[in-house]
Amino acid sequence: MKNELISIVMPVKDAALFLQECVDSILSQSEENWELIAVNDHSSDSSFQLLNNYASIDSRVTAVNNKGDGIIDSLQTAYALSKGAYIHRMDADDIMPVQKLTHLKSILQEKGKGWIATGKVNYFAEGGVSDGYQLYANWLNDLCERRTHWVEIYKECVIPSPCWLIHREDFENCGGFSPNRYPEDYDLVFRFYEQQLKVASSNEVLHHWRDHSERTSRNHIHYQHNTFFELKLDYFFKLERDNKRPLVVWGAGSKGKLMAKLLNQRGLDYTWVSNNPKKHGKEIYEQIMQSFEDILTTDNPQVIITVALKNAKNEIIEFLELNGLMPYKDYWFFQ
Numbered sequence: 001m002k003n004e005l006i007s008i009v010m011p012v013k014d015a016a017l018f019l020q021e022c023v024d025s026i027l028s029q030s031e032e033n034w035e036l037i038a039v040n041d042h043s044s045d046s047s048f049q050l051l052n053n054y055a056s057i058d059s060r061v062t063a064v065n066n067k068g069d070g071i072i073d074s075l076q077t078a079y080a081l082s083k084g085a086y087i088h089r090m091d092a093d094d095i096m097p098v099q100k101l102t103h104l105k106s107i108l109q110e111k112g113k114g115w116i117a118t119g120k121v122n123y124f125a126e127g128g129v130s131d132g133y134q135l136y137a138n139w140l141n142d143l144c145e146r147r148t149h150w151v152e153i154y155k156e157c158v159i160p161s162p163c164w165l166i167h168r169e170d171f172e173n174c175g176g177f178s179p180n181r182y183p184e185d186y187d188l189v190f191r192f193y194e195q196q197l198k199v200a201s202s203n204e205v206l207h208h209w210r211d212h213s214e215r216t217s218r219n220h221i222h223y224q225h226n227t228f229f230e231l232k233l234d235y236f237f238k239l240e241r242d243n244k245r246p247l248v249v250w251g252a253g254s255k256g257k258l259m260a261k262l263l264n265q266r267g268l269d270y271t272w273v274s275n276n277p278k279k280h281g282k283e284i285y286e287q288i289m290q291s292f293e294d295i296l297t298t299d300n301p302q303v304i305i306t307v308a309l310k311n312a313k314n315e316i317i318e319f320l321e322l323n324g325l326m327p328y329k330d331y332w333f334f335q
Contacts, residue, residue, distance in 0.1 A: 006034040006101055006165070007084030009177075011066075011074035012051065013041040015092035018210060019050050022092050025208075027058065031101035034060060037081050038092070039074040041066040047092070072184050075177040087171045089185075091162045095208035104165035107200045115198050117165045119206030120144050133211050144201035151328050153193055154232050155335045161185030163207040170197060182227060190235045229258055232334055236304070240332065246271060246298050250316065251306035252279050252289060259306050259334065260285045271298065275312065292316075296323055303331035 008026065012019065026036055040048040040063065051063035062081060066074045075089070086105060090096070100119075107117035120141040123129045129137075140160060143149050149158040161184075174191040181187045192199075241247070249259050252274040263270050264285055273292045274280065280291050295301060303325065307313055313333065320331055 003033055004085035004105075005083060006031065006086045006088055006105060007079075007082035007168075008034055008036045008088045008090050009075055009078035009082060010036060010038045010090040010092055011041055011071045011078070012038050012043065012047050012092040013071075013074075014043045014045050014047060016043070016045040016047045016050060018093040019047055021095060022090070023051075023054050023061070025096040025098075026090065027054075028098055029096060029101045030099050031105055034101060035062065035082065035084060036060060036090075037062045037064070037078040039064055039066050039078045041071070041074045042069065072177060072180055072182070075184070079177050085168055086165050087168055087176075088165045089162055091209075093210045094162055095210070097204075097206060097208065099204070100206045101165075103202050103204055103206055107202060108165055108167060111198070111200050113167045113170055115167075115200050116159065116170075116192055117200050117202070118144065118149075118159050118163050119202035119204055121160050121163055121207045121209050122205045123209045123211055125211040129211055137209070141205075144203060147199070147201060149199045149201075150193055152333075153190065154236060154332045157183070157186040157189055159189045159192070159199070160207060160209065161188075162209070166192075166197075170195070181231070183231065186228065186231055190231070194235070194239060226258060226262075229255070229262060229334065233259070233262055236332065240302070242302060246301045248273060248295055248298060248301045248303045249306065250274070250292060250295075250303055252276060252284065253306065253308075255306040255308065255334065257285065259304060260287060271301075275307070275316075292319070295320075295325075301325075301330070305331060305333045306335075307333075308335050 038051045038061065040051060048063065055061045055063045064077065064081065067077050086108065103119060104117040108115060121137050123133045123137045136156065143152065143158055152158055174195050179187060247270040249256060249270050249272050260272060271290060272287045273290045273294055275292055279289045282289050295303065305316060307316060325331055
C-alpha cells in the first residue's frame with residue numbers, strides 16, 4: 001500500500017519561463033513513486049519541447065498535446081492517461097517543496113478514503129506579492145491551523161488547486177474533472193464539500209505559488225469576480241437553501257449589488273438590508289433597501305452577508321448571534 005502511485009496532472013500553456021524550475025522540483029521529490037502527465041495547451045513558446053526533453057530522460061514524465069482547448073480539457077486529457085491510486089494537480093509556473101508529496105501521501109495513508117490532504121501555501125513573485133494574494137495565502141494557512149475549511153467555503157476557494165491529494169475512488173465519486181465549469185478549481189472543491197469528504201491539513205508549507213502578470217487567474221474571463229459569485233450562489237441554493245425560509249442579503253456595496261443582480265436575474269424573492277442609514281428606504285435594482293435591524297422582524301431567515309470590512313463583519317456577527325442566529329445554519333459570508 002505504501003508504494004501506491006501518485007498521478008500528477010499538469011496543464012501547461014506558455015510556461016517555458018518557469019517550467020524548468022517547476023519540473024525540477026517534481027523530479028526532486030522525496031517521494032519517488034509518481035507519474036507526471038503534462039498536457040501542452042497550444043503553447044506558442046518552447047513549453048512542449050521542454051516537456052518532451054524531460055520525458056526523454058525520465059520515464060515518469062509523459063508529455064502530450066491537449067485534445068481540446070483550455071485548462072479543463074487539459075485536465076481531462078491528463079486524467080484519462082493517469083494510472084495512480086492518488087490524484088494530484090500541479091500548475092506549471094509553481095514549485096513543490098521537496099517533502100510535498102511525501103507529506104500529502106502520508107496523511108492519506110493514515111486517514112484512509114473519504115479524506116482530502118492539503119497543506120499551507122507560500123506566494124512568491126519577482127516584484128513582491130500583492131496585498132490581496134498575501135491575504136488569501138494567510139487565510140488559507142489559517143484554515144489549515146484551525147481545521148475550518150468547510151465552514152468558510154462560501155468566502156473563497158478553501159483548498160488551493162495545486163495543493164491537494166485525494167484517493168482516485170473519492171475523486172471519481174466527486175465527478176473528477178468532468179464538469180465543464182469555471183472556475184474549475186473552486187467548482188471541484190465545492191464537489192468535495194458536497195460529497196462530505198473530510199479535510200486533513202499539514203501545518204507545513206507544501207506549495208510555492210508563483211504570482212506573475214500573465215497568470216491565467218489574473219487575466220481570463222473564466223476567473224472574473226462574477227463567475228465566482230455565480231458558482232457560490234448555485235451551490236448555496238443546491239446545498240444550503242431552504243425555500244421555506246425567507247432569504248436576506250446584507251450589504252449594499254459592490255458585492256451586495258452583484259448578489260442582487262444575480263438574484264434578480266433568477267427571479268428570486270429576497271429582502272435587502274444595509275448598515276448604511278442613508279440607503280434605507282431607497283430603491284436599488286427594484287428593491288427597497290431596509291435597515292439591518294429588520295432582520296429581527298423576519299421569521300427564521302437565511303442571511304447572505306456580502307460585507308467584507310473586518311470591523312463591520314465582527315459587528316454583524318455579534319448582532320446576529322446575540323439575536324440567536326448561528327453561522328452556517330442561519331447566515332453565511334460571501335466575499
